[in-house]
Amino acid sequence: MTVWKWVLPFVWGLHALDASAGWLDEVGLELRFDDNLTRAQLDRDIKSDTALVVSAAAGTGYQLTDNGRLSLTLTLSGSAYQRYEGLNNLNAGLELAYRWKFGLGPYVPELRLSGSATRLDYRDAPRDGWLYLGEIAIAKRLSDRSGIRMSYRVEQRESDTVADRLRPAIAADVFDLTSQNLSFGGDYAIHPEYVFSAAYTIRDGDIVSTTRRNLPVFLASSAIAADPVFGSGRFAYKMKAITRSLSLGVSRVVGGQASFTLGYEYLDSRAKGGIDYEANLVRATYLYQF
Amino acid sequence: MKNTLRELRVRMAHAGFALTFCLSPVGAHAGEIHALVRDKTGKGVVDAVVVALPANRSAGNAGGASATIIVDQVNKEFIPYVLPVQVGTAVNFPNKDNIRHHVYSFSPAKNFELPLYMGTPASPVLFDKPGAVVLGCNIHDWMIAYVYVSDSPYFAKTGADGKANLTELPPGDYTLRAWHPRLAGKEEATERKVAVSRTGAVEATWDIGLTPEFRIRRAPIPGQRGY
Numbered sequence: 464m465t466v467w468k469w470v471l472p473f474v475w476g477l478h479a480l481d482a483s484a485g486w487l488d489e490v491g492l493e494l495r496f497d498d499n500l501t502r503a504q505l506d507r508d509i510k511s512d513t514a515l516v517v518s519a520a521a522g523t524g525y526q527l528t529d530n531g532r533l534s535l536t537l538t539l540s541g542s543a544y545q546r547y548e549g550l551n552n553l554n555a556g557l558e559l560a561y562r563w564k565f566g567l568g569p570y571v572p573e574l575r576l577s578g579s580a581t582r583l584d585y586r587d588a589p590r591d592g593w594l595y596l597g598e599i600a601i602a603k604r605l606s607d608r609s610g611i612r613m614s615y616r617v618e619q620r621e622s623d624t625v626a627d628r629l630r631p632a633i634a635a636d637v638f639d640l641t642s643q644n645l646s647f648g649g650d651y652a653i654h655p656e657y658v659f660s661a662a663y664t665i666r667d668g669d670i671v672s673t674t675r676r677n678l679p680v681f682l683a684s685s686a687i688a689a690d691p692v693f694g695s696g697r698f699a700y701k702m703k704a705i706t707r708s709l710s711l712g713v714s715r716v717v718g719g720q721a722s723f724t725l726g727y728e729y730l731d732s733r734a735k736g737g738i739d740y741e742a743n744l745v746r747a748t749y750l751y752q753f
Numbered sequence: 754m755k756n757t758l759r760e761l762r763v764r765m766a767h768a769g770f771a772l773t774f775c776l777s778p779v780g781a782h783a784g785e786i787h788a789l790v791r792d793k794t795g796k797g798v799v800d801a802v803v804v805a806l807p808a809n810r811s812a813g814n815a816g817g818a819s820a821t822i823i824v825d826q827v828n829k830e831f832i833p834y835v836l837p838v839q840v841g842t843a844v845n846f847p848n849k850d851n852i853r854h855h856v857y858s859f860s861p862a863k864n865f866e867l868p869l870y871m872g873t874p875a876s877p878v879l880f881d882k883p884g885a886v887v888l889g890c891n892i893h894d895w896m897i898a899y900v901y902v903s904d905s906p907y908f909a910k911t912g913a914d915g916k917a918n919l920t921e922l923p924p925g926d927y928t929l930r931a932w933h934p935r936l937a938g939k940e941e942a943t944e945r946k947v948a949v950s951r952t953g954a955v956e957a958t959w960d961i962g963l964t965p966e967f968r969i970r971r972a973p974i975p976g977q978r979g980y
C-alpha cells in the first residue's frame with residue numbers, strides 16, 4: 464500500500480515533535496469503520512470500509528483576560544483506507560478560536576467561537592479543495608461527573624476543479640457542499656475512569672451519494688459527476704438532505720492525559736423523492752493531550 | 754587540634770537543630786502517634802491527614818510554620834495534591850509552567866483568587882482559619898489540590914502505605930481526627946481520644962469510607978477539543 468509512504472513519515476514526524484515541542488496540543492490515532500461510505504440507499508451501491516486516521520493539533524493560546532482566551536491551532540490529519548484508496552487523504556487546517564468563560568470555577572458556562580480553513584488533499588484529485596467551518600458553541604459543566612454543550616456550525620466545502628459535465632444542462636460540482644449543523648451533547652462519568660458521551664446532530668445541507676445510474680437519485684440531485692473511486696460506472700450525486708445523527712461513546716482515561724474511546728454513530732439522511740440512506744460508524748480512538 | 758575544635762564548633766552551630774534533637778531522643782520528653790489510615794478493603798490510604806488536638810490547648814503553640822511552604826504548579830497540575838498546614842501559615846503558589854495559571858478557592862476556610870500569573874506571586878496566601886480548602890485553576894479545570902488547615906500543630910500526612918507518624922507530642926490527652934479529600938461522612942465522625950505518655954508510641958488505625966474519585970478529567974474526549 465503506497466499510502467504508507469506518507470502515513471509513516473507523518474507518524475514519525477509526530478513522534479519527533481513530541482520530544483521537542485511544548486506547543487503540541489493533541490495527537491490521535493483512530494480506526495474507523497463506516498458501513499455505508501457511499502451514502503447509498505440500495506444494497507448493490509452500499510460500500511463499507513475501514514480507515515486509519517492519524518491526527519495532530521498544535522498551536523498557541525493567548526489568555527487575553529482572566530476570562531477570554533484566543534487560540535490559533537494548526538491541525539493535521541491523514542486517513543488511509545483499506546479498500547477505497549482514492550479516499551486516502553491528508554488535511555491541514557488552521558483554526559482561530561475565542562473561548563469566553565462566564566466567571567470563575569469549573570461550573571460556569573463557556574462560549575466558544577471558532578473559524579477554520581482546512582486544505583483537503585485526496586488521492587482522488589476531484590475531491591481536493593478547501594473546507595471552511597464557522598461555529599458557535601456553549602458548554603456548561605454541571606458537576607464533576609457531567610457536562611452539556613450545544614453548537615451551531617456552518618460548513619462550506621469548495622473543490623479546486625469541477626469535473627466535466629455529463630450533460631451540458633447538469634451541474635458537475637458534486638464536491639462543492641454547504642450545510643448547517645445544530646448539535647446537542649452531553650457526557651457523564653459512569654465510573655471515575657469511564658465517561659459516557661452522547662450527541663445528537665441535525666444537519667441541513669448537501670450530501671453526496673455514490674451509486675450506479677439511478678433515476679430517483681438523479682431526480683433528487685443538483686449535480687452529478689463520475690466517481691471512479693468506487694469503481695467504473697459509479698456516479699456521485701449531490702443533493703439536499705436532512706441528516707440526523709446520534710453518536711454514543713465510552714471513553715476510558717489512560718494515564719491521566721490520554722484516553723481510549725469506543726464510539727458508535729448512526730446517521731440517517733433524507734432527501735426529497737424518498738431518497739434516504741442510513742450509515743453506521745464505529746470508531747476506536749486514542750487521543751493524547753499535552 | 755585547635756583547628757579541628759573550631760571546625761567542630763562551626764559544624765555544631767550549623768547543625769544546631771539536629772544536634773539538640775539527637776541529645777534529647779524522642780521518647781524521653783515527647784510521645785508519638787503511629788497512625789494508619791485504611792479504606793474499607795484494608796488498603797492503605799495515601800494523602801490522608803491525621804491531626805492530634807491537645808486537650809490542653811496551651812500545648813498547641815509548638816511548631817508554627819516559619820519556613821516557606823509552597824504548592825507548585827508543574828505540567829498543569831498542583832503539587833502536592835494535599836498539603837496540611839497549621840492555622841496562620843502562609844503558602845506560596847509558584848508557577849513552574851511556561852503558561853499562566855489562575856488559582857482560586859471558594860472554600861469557607863479561605864476564599865481567595867490569584868488572577869493570571871506566571872512565576873511566583875508577590876505575596877503568599879495566609880491560611881488563617883481551620884478547615885479544608887479546595888484549590889482550583891480557572892484556566893485548567895482539571896487542576897485540583899487541597900490545603901488542609903489544622904488548628905493543632907500536630908499533624909501528618911499519610912504516605913502510599915497509609916501510615917503517618919506524629920512526633921514530638923507533649924504528654925497529655927489528645928483528640929485524634931483523620932481527614933481525606935474523599936472522606937465519606939464528616940471529619941468529626943473519625944474523632945477518638947488517646948493519652949500520649951512520655952515514652953512509647955500510641956497506635957491509631959482508621960478504616961474510613963471513601964467516595965468515588967470523580968475528578969474533572971484532563972484526558973480528552975473525541976470531538977470535544979477546545980473545551
Ligand SMILES: [Cu+2]
Nearest residue numbers: 854890892893
Ligand atoms: Cu492552570
